Amino acid sequence: MTVTSGYDGRRAARARKFGFARALCLAAFGLAARAGANTSNGFNLPLGVTEISRDIYGLHMEAFWICVGIAAVVFGAMIYSLLKFRHSQGAVADTTMSHSTQVEIIWTIIPAVILIVMAIPAAKIILKMEDTRNSELSIRVTGYQWKWEYQYMDAAEGIDFFSTLARDSNFARQLHSGIDPNTVPNYLLEVDKPLVIPSGTKVRLLLTSQDVIHAWWVPDFGAKRSVVPGFVNELWFRIDPGKEGIYRGQCAALCGRDHGFMPIVVDVRTPDEFKKWVGEQKAAAKPAEAVAAAGSPADDRIADRSTARSAQALPN
């Protein structure tokens, strides 16, 4: 994985603050062409690269500014009282001011109205998020302690692999490893084999788990869903064309010892490049199939799994 960007390191986050430095940096390393557009600035939600993630960002900012507005009024009144009505400055309490039904009705109704104003756009987004119809590519995602398995369906049927924390991150993250995480590219956010998907395509994930509850989350897609053993959850996203690149996320449900060490990396390519990749994967799978005597997809999967296991045999 030579490509950086996406949901990446502090160095890039710093670079982003200085547009010129960033451009220089990217040009110098020749990465501009594949740079994904992670938009989290280190203290706010990312704008993301899907319609849903942008909707969520908009809703989040709307709610945030409404809260700021209410805070200005309420905290303003409190601070005014603190400054103005001080015993030490001879303020005399107006003990007759004990209740006012009128005022209390007003400050029951106003918040209710504000909440409705927030709830309507939220409800609209929910409707959009839940519409998993007409997907163009389905991928079955299975959570394991502590890795992900991606099994493609539809046109890419037959592609099936595990995605595990990258080796250098895994060495560096051991207790007392002596390796400075800052020297590891994309520390804890890199995998051996990322999920590859086409841009501009409605991709639907069918999520389940083999052991405990996990959650699949890529912030830039505005996509998070629990991965529950014995049940299948659905999730969809369509990456904006032109936003191809690498996007990163993490498991978002406590799933045991190595919960912090099962990242998600998604490599978004143009539909053409994706088609090419599917062809390569299938061609690469052929010899393996010939070796496996039966050659049935089930055996294939077992073979894949055992290789993934041996790749897992790293210090824990």
Added chain:
Amino acid sequence: MANVHASSTAHPSDHLEHLEHHDQPAAGIKRWLFATNHKDIGTMYLVFSLIMFFIGGAMAMVIRAELFKPGLQLIDPERFNQMTTNHALVMIFGAVMPAFVGLANWMIPLQIGAPDMALPRMNNFSFWILPFAFTLLLSTFFVPGGMVAGGWTMYPPLVLQTGDSFPMLIFAIHMMGASSIMGAINVIVTILNMRAPGMNLLKMPLFCWSWLITAYLLIAVMPVLAGGVTMLLTDHYFNTSFFNAAGGGDPVMFEHIFWFFGHPEVYIMILPAFGIISEILPTFSRKPLFGATSMIYAIASIAFLSFIVWGHHMFVDGMPLAAQMFYMMSTMLIAVPTGVKVFNWTATMWRGSLSFEPPMLFALAFLFMFTIGGFSGVMLALVPADFQYQNTYFVVAHFHYVLVPGAVFAIMGAVYYWIPKWTGHMYSMGLAKAHFWLSTIFVNLLFFPQHFLGLAGMPRRIPDYAVQFTDWNMVSSIGAFGFGLSQILFVIVIIQCVRGGKKASAVVWDGALPTGLEWTLPSPAPYHSFTTAPDVK
């Protein structure tokens, strides 16, 4: 009381002895082991919760030390998960809840004009279960497989992977639940039966009101938790499949059961705090609580709503569309009565005459910071946004804002408010104010940056993180160490106040406007608070 009368007719001399015996505390350890006096039991609850606050706090220090910079420096991931899990269990069941029960024990009889709690022996039992429950829970540190590491939420199947500590956890939870239920029954019986003549429910102080409602919440939901964890136990040892899909069960069903308990539990930890703030603010504003009646209705509506919003903890679990809409709306609805409370508190200060003694400082900090927690709560209620916030540090920031500068600050404010009444001594105002300012500054340094971490994408419950999260984690850890150390001042103030100090008057807060029956008694309050019921007009 009836027993004393019966024996007095039969054996007058026995009666005298009996009375003498009861007029003052028994000597030595017996006073505490066989305690039936509401003050002694209240004190034990408060001391216990303070000890637990430091144990849970020590775990938090370990967590923040490990998270100070990326990479694993101190503990392995399994131990880290044990720390987060037990930090939560200890703080919730060991620190915050017992502290409120301790305050209830001390203050409810004083505030309603009763001699003691209605059920003193059950009171003793409900306290003495707790040290055993927590000894059991904390001793799991030494068993094979270590402490429970599946999160305080105990979601299966993960929690079923726990080692030998698993049955110990379940038993400890059962004991804590039994203790809470008995405490709650005692509060309800006391409040409903032992109010002084003339004190009708609407004249009752807000602290008693908030505890009355909290007690009903406890009775309603603690058995649900007990049922849920028992199902975990049978899934683990008796081959049932409540939460195992392979046997026809559903792991998400546990989440429903847990949060049906868990959401009211959140309000169990905040409603008594509302009561405390409603006592402190009017005193130091020298003005009656604004809209006292609507404050009671607000607490009651929050309590009702708390039963129908639990699904908002599970939006990402794959929930039907209609359920998502319902839980979003019902959750947002909670902001209405909560808003009424905040506005009424503000109106209480408005045109008042404010002074800034330590209890008032804590109450004001509560007002600001609890409201911040409320804002992030409204944002979390919005389903689509919740998809990005859920299980990130944004959530951690949210609930710590309502629990630490919320519930914990209210408890500290209550201690500073009433401790002169308990000990008969004033405490060092200077040290208490130093404690306040250090706590307030560090608590914000600790939790505010966690909003940023969560929004930038850092999941919660991870022992190590990607390097772009380093800066805010360092700030947060520094805040944590500062906050932890500041609490030593709290202990110093309390110890000094117990040992001696300026004599406190009956009213304690002379010059301010404390209302309530507790201020009609001398300080310290007599061992049997009100031996003759006061007349309430």
